[in-house]
Amino acid sequence: MKKYTEAKMESGHYQADATIVRCIDERTKSALEIFTEKEGLVRYDDISIPGSIKGLASPTSEEERRIVLGYVTSSVQLHHSKRVILVAHNECGGYGSVLGKDYYLTELEKAAAVVATALPDVLIGKLLIDFDGTIMLP
Numbered sequence: 001m002k003k004y005t006e007a008k009m010e011s012g013h014y015q016a017d018a019t020i021v022r023c024i025d026e027r028t029k030s031a032l033e034i035f036t037e038k039e040g041l042v043r044y045d046d047i048s049i050p051g052s053i054k055g056l057a058s059p060t061s062e063e064e065r066r067i068v069l070g071y072v073t074s075s076v077q078l079h080h081s082k083r084v085i086l087v088a089h090n091e092c093g094g095y096g097s098v099l100g101k102d103y104y105l106t107e108l109e110k111a112a113a114v115v116a117t118a119l120p121d122v123l124i125g126k127l128l129i130d131f132d133g134t135i136m137l138p
């Protein structure tokens with residue numbers, strides 16, 4: 001077997017600083033990296049889904065919500081994350097149409113309520129990333 005890299009991965013259990021639910025959209029990465037650095041989030045579980053919070057806030061089916069919530073719950077339980085950060089971004093293609101900031105802010109509130117019901121002991125953060133990299137904390 002050919003060794004591709006010398007990078008090492010630690011063995012054993014770790015505690016995640018946070019669980020982050022975000023969209024696959026590459027445009028949001030730099031703003032999110034700045035946020036995690038400023039917040040001191042070194043080890044976080046990164047749940048990257050097309051549409052990010054849509055599966056929690058406005059899923060196409062209850063099965064979709066159950067699956068996405070299962071990802072979040074698994075992260076919290078496996079890595080003892082005490083913080084779940086929900087990230088939305090302007091013009092998210094996962095929603096299928098152009099929507100305004102107010103729409104995403106409402107979606108963040110809906111997603112946060114779903115997570116809070118399932119995981120009442122975690123802190124929930126909500127971020128909305130705009131085109132200029134601005135992160136709003138509703």
Ligand SMILES: [Zn+2]
Pocket residue numbers: 023024025050051052089091092093094
């Ligand atoms: Zn998106």
